[in-house]
Amino acid sequence: PFLLSDFLKENPEIDLELDVSNRDNVIRQLENNEVDYALMTRLPEAMSLSSLELMQNNLVLVGGKGSREDFSRNKNAYFKRFPFIFREKGSATRKAMKDYLKLNSYHSEKNITLTSNEAVKQAVISGMGCSIVPLIGIKNELHLGQLEVLSAPGLPIKSSWYMVHLKEKKHSPTAKEFLKHLIDKRDSILSKHFDWVKEFEF
């Protein structure tokens, strides 16, 4: 939304639809020419896409209140007590988390799967387990001490958000304007709204 709000204020006649969905659905919508632009973190290699890099999307391991202390005392005991909470199949964050856990030979004795970052966040806050989530989505919860970032080798998992569109897509004048607006304003929007993430960089 922060990337859109100035543009909408300057262009009050625009009707906007923004669909928040997982990676698999986004790819399908691109293929079916249903959307002007899509935001994604890992670009599908099989498609012919134009892309604009918007910002870093660091994935961090988080636990609830008090977890940093528990975790630093004994990681294995921590993971035993707080199972991993996954997003649903088709989510890019789920895939990144599975890859990370496999690489580090971590495993969980039980499976918890929740559809949406918001549900994962609430589950971690309520003490149900730990998870790997996008840092930009947990600003308030970190500042309020409801979530704590846990530091371990290989973390954070670094990727970027890209705004993409099909190379052959015929954009409306408005959609073209929006791309231009983003290219012009990207840096100022990011420094205004996302400077806080530097606090949590490693």
Place this chain on the structure above:
Amino acid sequence: PFLLSDFLKENPEIDLELDVSNRDNVIRQLENNEVDYALMTRLPEAMSLSSLELMQNNLVLVGGKGSREDFSRNKNAYFKRFPFIFREKGSATRKAMKDYLKLNSYHSEKNITLTSNEAVKQAVISGMGCSIVPLIGIKNELHLGQLEVLSAPGLPIKSSWYMVHLKEKKHSPTAKEFLKHLIDKRDSILSKHFDWVKEFEF
């Protein structure tokens, strides 16, 4: 998640899948016997369901920082400057919001549709418009002053969350235990985690 976390701690062997979706999808999953339980606010009349009332789900009108002052000065000017942000088709919150606006002859010159409460929240915070959202989902944002509840006749829109299942559903022992746990613990869970909503009751 708060309704589940104690139960999972007492029953560490359980695998959980929780799907967060809009009303239309939830009804489809119930019909197809794909889920043990569903949470919903308005019960579909055409289905034979057993239901347990869990908690109030008040929908409140919210704007960004400073909106309470703007709104109380001049509602019409406020609605002109801050268009309504809707959830996608199939969402119960969207339906309640549409009904409310129609009843009060409010209308918006532009349409903004966002899929997920989280996206709506971020959009309102970023100054894109106002929306009607579940009070229980915006605790942090209210306490941090990023969102403000706007008071107007007919608000909040009162409904309740119900946990439902098909009357003829054959539940596993674990699923039966969970229902029993909720009936026993409902009041203590609610007073522990949701007492703060009283601050914003009218």
